[in-house]
Amino acid sequence: MLTGKQKRFLRSEAHHLDPIFQVGKGGVSGTMLRQIEEALEARELVKISILQNNEDDKNDVANQLAEGTAAELVQLIGHTVILYKQSVNNKRIELPRKG
Template identity: 40%
Template sequence: MPAASASPSSGPVVLTSAQVRFLRGQAHDLKALLQVGGKGITDALVSEVGNALEQHELIKVKIAGEDREVRDAMIADLAQRSGAALVQRIGHTAVLYKPSREKRHIVLPRG
């Protein structure tokens, strides 16, 4: 599997299993920065997620909703629309990663 792309315009971020493990460890102590409410995935939310990812590269997002399939679909939609990789999903919380265009903070392991 190819490593995470440095160019944001080259499509979605693709991570190796080692990189996913590394990012899950990095995300462990993070608090959720954003919460998806009853309105679902709006353009404004996608923009906020994009801004948060540019600033932090690795974020947690809380997804409201009781139906697991609906939450999973919302998480997949949010990751796809923001161009981020879904690192992990636990219950109502998703961890998203996208390298910053301006200032990279997180150095991913190779392979």
């Protein structure tokens, strides 16, 4: 579980990133989750855009993405989801210490 300080740090790190995945009309699929997991392993921090034609609630989509990839939901702002998952082999982001 991320602390508020860690989430603020990750939000600032994600600010310059462009969304690399889009959730459209089909919703969240298993293939999409696998691709996002691979991207998280490589990058640790990803932005995902929820398209206007997606009929699901954006909060539900964000939670499905986080649970499906075992990642932390850093932020849902507008229709953009930011996910973080510490990489096993490509650790790049040093989080601020808890407490």
